[in-house]
Amino acid sequence: MPGGRLTHDDRRQIAAWLADGLGYAEIGRRLGRPTSTISREVARNGATGTYLADPAQQAAGHRARRRKPGRTAEPVTDGQPTEVVRGFVDDFATLLAATGLPRMTARVFVCLLTADGGGLTAADLVRRLRVSPASVSKSIGSLEAMELVVRRPDTGGRRERYLIDDDVWLRAWQADTGAHGEIATAAQRGIEIFGADTAVGARLGAMGRFFARLSEQMSGxxxxxxxxxxxxxxxxxxxxxxxxxxxxxxxxxxGWPRERATAALEAVRCQPALADPLALLAVGPETYSLTTRPDRLSPAQRAALSTARTANL
Structure with a gap:
C-alpha cells in the first residue's frame, strides 16, 4: 500500500515502466509514492544499468535480513514519518538543482531548511542524508560561500551546528541584486565593443535592460x-x-556638493535603465549630454525612421 514497503508486484511495475521509458516522477505518481522512493529503489536494488523485479526483490529481502534486531522505529518529524520528510527533501532538492545548484548541495540546504531552530551538526547531516562526511563538508563550504548558512558552536563548543538564520533571504536578495547590476553593466560594455547596430549588440541591449530593471526593482x-x-x-x-x-x-x-552630483552621474552610468529610452553621454572631460539609447531601436527600425524623416522633408 502507498507509504509502506514496496512489494514484489510494485517492483514488477517499476521494471515494466522503466522498460517503457517512464521517468521516476511518473512511476512514483502511478504508484502513489514520492519520486525519491523510486530513485532510491532503483539505485539500491537494481543491477548496474538494469532494474529487474526478481533480483530487486531478493536484494531488498537480503538487506532486510541483515538489519540489526531490535532496531527502533525511525523518528517522526513534525508529525510526519522520516521517510516522508526524506522524500520532501529529495523532491525539493531536485527543484533547486534544476536552477543550477549542485544536487548534493541542494539536499544539504533543504535538510537544514527543514531542521528545527537549533540547526544540525555535520554528523546529523551525514546520518539524515545517508552520505559521506566529505560530501557534507563540501556542500557546507559551498553554502557558506553563498552566505546561505551560518555556523554556531554546539553545546560545550566541541562541535559546530549549521543553520539557516532569519537573514539568509536578505543576504541572498542583496547578492542577486549586485550580480544583476554587474551583468547589466557588462552588457553595456559589450554593446560598446560589438556595436549597437549589430545582432550581438541588439541581444546584449535586451539583456542589459532586463537585468538593469531587475536590479532596480530588487534594490531595497x-x-x-x-x-x-x-x-x-x-x-x-x-x-x-x-x-x-x-x-x-x-x-x-x-545646489549640490560636487560629490553628490558625481554619485548621481555614476548611478545613471551603472544603471542604464534609469535613463531609458535616453542614455548618458560623456562629450568631454567631466562634460555630459543625453542621447537616445542606440539599443532601444533595432537597425531596421532606425533605418525606417530615417527614411520616413527624409520623406517628410
Whole structure:
C-alpha cells in the first residue's frame, strides 16, 4: 500500500515502466509514492544499468535480513514519518538543482531548511542524508560561500551546528541584486565593443535592460534609492538645459556638493535603465549630454525612421 514497503508486484511495475521509458516522477505518481522512493529503489536494488523485479526483490529481502534486531522505529518529524520528510527533501532538492545548484548541495540546504531552530551538526547531516562526511563538508563550504548558512558552536563548543538564520533571504536578495547590476553593466560594455547596430549588440541591449530593471526593482536600500532619485534629477537637468553641461555646472545649478552630483552621474552610468529610452553621454572631460539609447531601436527600425524623416522633408 502507498507509504509502506514496496512489494514484489510494485517492483514488477517499476521494471515494466522503466522498460517503457517512464521517468521516476511518473512511476512514483502511478504508484502513489514520492519520486525519491523510486530513485532510491532503483539505485539500491537494481543491477548496474538494469532494474529487474526478481533480483530487486531478493536484494531488498537480503538487506532486510541483515538489519540489526531490535532496531527502533525511525523518528517522526513534525508529525510526519522520516521517510516522508526524506522524500520532501529529495523532491525539493531536485527543484533547486534544476536552477543550477549542485544536487548534493541542494539536499544539504533543504535538510537544514527543514531542521528545527537549533540547526544540525555535520554528523546529523551525514546520518539524515545517508552520505559521506566529505560530501557534507563540501556542500557546507559551498553554502557558506553563498552566505546561505551560518555556523554556531554546539553545546560545550566541541562541535559546530549549521543553520539557516532569519537573514539568509536578505543576504541572498542583496547578492542577486549586485550580480544583476554587474551583468547589466557588462552588457553595456559589450554593446560598446560589438556595436549597437549589430545582432550581438541588439541581444546584449535586451539583456542589459532586463537585468538593469531587475536590479532596480530588487534594490531595497534607502541609500540606493536616494542616489537613483538624484540620477533622475540630473537627467531632468540635462533635458531642461538642452545642451551639454559640465559636472561643476550641474552641481552649482542643482545646489549640490560636487560629490553628490558625481554619485548621481555614476548611478545613471551603472544603471542604464534609469535613463531609458535616453542614455548618458560623456562629450568631454567631466562634460555630459543625453542621447537616445542606440539599443532601444533595432537597425531596421532606425533605418525606417530615417527614411520616413527624409520623406517628410
Amino acid at each position: 536600500s534607502p541609500l540606493g534609492q536616494a542616489v537613483a532619485y538624484d540620477g533622475l534629477t540630473v537627467l531632468a537637468a540635462l533635458v531642461h538645459a538642452g545642451r551639454p553641461l559640465t559636472l561643476g555646472t550641474l552641481a552649482t545649478a542643482l
